[in-house]
Amino acid sequence: MSDKLFAGIDGGQSSTRAVVGKSDGQVLGRGAAGGADEVGATAHSTRLRDALRDALAAAVANAGLPADAQFDTVVAGVSGFDGAHVGRPPELPARETIVLHDAPIALAGALDGEAGIVVIAGTGTVAYAKYADSDNARTYGGWGYLFGDEGSAFWLVREALTQMMRHEDDGRALDAPANAIRAYFGVESLREIVSATHAGRLTRDRLASYAPSVLKAAPFDHLARRGVQRLAELVGAAVRDGAEPRVALIGGMFANADYRERVGAAIERLGVRVVPARRPPAEGAMLLAIRAAGE
Secondary structure, eight states, X not given: OOOOOEEEEEEOSSEEEEEEEOTTOOEEEEEEEEOXXXXXXXXXXXXXXXXXXXXXXXXXXXXXXXXXXXXXXXXXXXXXXXXXXXXXXXXXXXXXXXXXXXXXXXXXXXXXXOSEEEEXXXXXXXXXXXXXXXXXXXXXXXXXXXXXXXXXXXXXXXXXXXXXXXXXXXXXXXXXXXXXXXXXXXXXXXXXXXXXXXXXSSOHHHHHTTHHHHHHOXXXXXXXXXXXXXXXXXXXXXXXXXXXXXXXXXXXXXXXXHHHHHHHHHXXXXXXXXXXOSSOHHHHHHHHHHHHTTO
16 A cells, blocks of 8 residues: 555635545544635635645644644645636645645535436535546536525525515515524624625525525525525436436535425435435545555
8 A cells, every 4th residue: 555645625615624645545644624615715815725725734733743844745626616726726745735626526426427417505506417428427407596596595584584574674574584584693683694694704604504594494494495406406407408317516505404304305216326425525626636646
């Protein structure tokens, strides 16, 4: 077995996770840091660079490796990455650093690189399909928080807030949900949530953190149903295009057992099998790093 070190990093909108290991795929250590996506970032932003560096450093420490440990290959999957860095590029202690969208690493981990579909639902949403007997793959959804991300945590909270605001305008305020969300964010009014969001005091990941409460509130159940339906539609489109009819569900939204069950049931009604993910996305990234090095 090679003594080379490899690492995989999953850079999400709310958090970043890293694993380090050797060429046999054994994980030696794990680490975490803040969000890594560059949505809204400027050329001077260090958000991605810092998140990847800090998560990897935490994994190195967790593995008991020297702080200056050097890696052969690091693969980082970053939410929304489209091939170009907006801010400062990563600076990692590796012979080669490969940055790509987070969907391929999620599929590589969930299905061990085999053909099929992965649905990611966290702060945002995306479906990604890899086709059998081919290197072809395709992304479905993943249009971002301005144009899509139906079924995601941010989308759910945004839609719930919109509903509360419309009801307030119409003089039939949803008192209990509005009181609950004001208390959660420590504000006196819904308008304060709007101003804090526009000013950057309330970030997308912070807003998204309220999604579990939205899922519990009866007035917003129709939103959950819309999200479930849209995620199932993405899977249906992938299968019609010839993707292997098996799906793994990844992401923080599926920590809610009811939401996971509803999405799974909607997908299975399409004749598609829902399978458990074999590895988390960061481990999928490490597998891709090992393969990229030819190990």
